[in-house]
Amino acid sequence: MSTTTAIQVLTCDNPSPMTLEGTNTYLLGRPDQAEVVVVDPGPDGHKEHLHAVLESVGDRSVAEILVTHRHGDHTGAAKALSARTGAPVRGFDPDQCVAGGQGIVLPLAEGEKILAGGLSIEVLHTPGHTGDSVCLWIPEENALLTGDTVLGRGTTMVDFPDGTLTEYLQTLERLMDYAQARMLPAHGPAHEQLGPVVQRYLEHRHSRLDRVRELVAEHGQDLSPEQLAELMYAGRSPIHPHITHQIAAAQLEHLRSLGEL
Template sequence: MIPFVREIEFEYGRCDQVSPLIRRVIADNPGPFTYTGTGTYVVGRGTVAVIDPGPDQDGHLQALLAALDGEIVSHILVTHHHSDHSPLARPLAKVTGATIHGRRAPHLAEVSPDVMVEAGDDEGFRPDVEITDGAVFEGPGWTLRAVTTPGHTSNHVCFALAEENALFSGDHVMGWSTTVITPPDGDMGDYFASLEKVKAMGFDTLWPTHGSPVREVEPFIRAYADHRRAREAQVLAALSQGPITIKAMVPTLYAAVDPRLHAAAAMSVLAHMLLLVKQGRVACAGVAGLDSVYRLA
């Protein structure tokens, strides 16, 4: 079982000091993919970095500007291009003069319009500076380093805060829920590798964009990976009963999950299937998709 952390104390628009170097303002965009809303982080004092500005909401922009009053924003850092993370970056940069750092949104075939799998894409996201793994961002009393973590999306990147041995984990690891992996941009093989990469770095705290921090990092990430392996085993067990489609197996595999999330769950199963097909453990006729018939190889 994953030891989820779901308790959180906050008010929308309020700026909370959550650690010696970190403040957080939560946007009023709660939902099945965002939990209580997007947590925008401010690192440092005087000259600061802002991580994941969030959705393009004027109320959230005004709350951030109030929190930043009298300070200089030197960096705006974006973990990935989903619409609950990146759209406010440009309006915030316009007001503050800060530079936006991130990895540009990929151009991929759209998911079927009847499949709601995330809060939506910010397809036009273009940072001012393209991030590479290990890139360093500094201010008075704080140092952030980019940790590329593809899997949830191909352009996902986390940010390590050296002074607190903490990681702003975006949607790569969340305390309140598992992470959705949505092909073709999301990749399950990349996700497993990124989990191991983060686990090996030995952080004391993870600060997800949604929800509360994770304090017991190594066992939490291990449980996260074990959950994925268990889901993979369930998929293989379903296939052992005979050929089947993803859509047919999801209601059983995710019986305990909010039905609103079943479309997203189906995409995660597809991500598992694509990895299993790549490994030669599963086969399907034609192109692998939600309606394809799969069988054990």
Template sequence: MSASASSDAHVSAPRAWVRTSPHTAYLTADNPGDMTLGGTNTYVVGALGDQWPPAEGAERPSIVVVDPGPDDAAHADAVAAAGDVVLILLTHRHADHTGNAARLRELTGAPVRGWTPELSAGAAPLEDGEVVSAAEVELFALHCPGHTSDSVCLRVDEDSVILTGDTVPGEGTTMLDYPDGDLEDYLDTLRELMEHRDLAVLPAHGPAGESLHEACDRLLDHRLTRIHELRQRLKATEDDIAPSAGALASSIYGDVPAGTRESALKTLKAQLAYLVDIGEIAGFTD
């Protein structure tokens, strides 16, 4: 899931913090929509103490901020006011996750790290398998391509939780941002995540707490079912040489809300590209 961001800053009233584990909590940005569900969850990670956010006048702990959200001044102010931001991490490039990064960096001076140099400022990009030590907590970075090529998940083993960005949403499924997003990569990512010990999912959209294994199993079953349905449709229409993605999307997603049609088309193209890669169709057209 991803949302496009306006070039103008969106100003909104901050919402309530949700505590998700001893070392994590999130504040949802005011950007609800078809692709963002209730909005983007901005996480803080650190030695948060018994009360979060801290009471007025109490010492503010050091925190790592994950996915500062869309361009929203009030949201950035609320996050910066809650703790001493020492590091900003990005799970991937979409603007509903990164739009506030420059603003929060300006407010706090904290470096920004994502998977690519383009996402990073004041520090090196993240590396697969890297242990990020900051704010008295260790986060284990995992490269998890599929939704986008630069998607990253972050494990906090001390709490048995994993921050999954859009790779594993809190409800529903995620889009594949073709051509950057890739179905084969996504299937591999889900299978690899299922191999990790039992962790609770802290997603960038939707409620937290689902078992990582169960969530990945659900998403894997969904994707494999959709591929099977697409194969059957292509065979039934004898359109398995070079089908039109646009025509298929119109017939499959005719009743899909307008706000999600572009994302549905991208995911469909990722499915068709997968069938090309494994030799089941020769190609497809737009």
């Protein structure tokens, strides 16, 4: 399915509560250009998806393979795609970089502009979901690829302690600068405007923090993440308890950073 003639999306068949319908892989490049950039090539072990990506690339060369963050459902196929195309793999985390046939490859940097496929792709470091998360701004298309920072449905998790809620809230505020942009997430459907989605995220996070404050006031400041998660979710969440404990730990750490605990 194409989002525009310059941006194509292919969804991997890896659905789950965390990946929604699956991982969205994006191909960036105008059809009259001889090269394309691939973003988030998907998980390892999905040969059909890798074949679909290569088929969509066609006769074009792959200038770069970009990953929005370190999680395997985004990076797992990167080495295989690099081996097939010779393109370097680049992420904000140097550990995600693969030279391909290009020699030394530098990690992505805040504010960097990648000129490829007739487009300008600007890197925004947007930590919170993970410490290495990035979004990719394409001004010619008025489009922002949000990775897992903002999802097409539901809300994303803060992978604490690598990601922090403090950073995540700062990132969401920053993304309001792109409120009119089309939002292209790594999971779930696209949205014509980013702003309303980010506003809902902010309201949800602050509402949750207010609930944490109420529980801390009721049960004391020595609440552990496990205790807070039980009080917050009481076994009602379909998410694994390990993740709810991470969420609770991130909430408590954020309140500590504010001097409230």
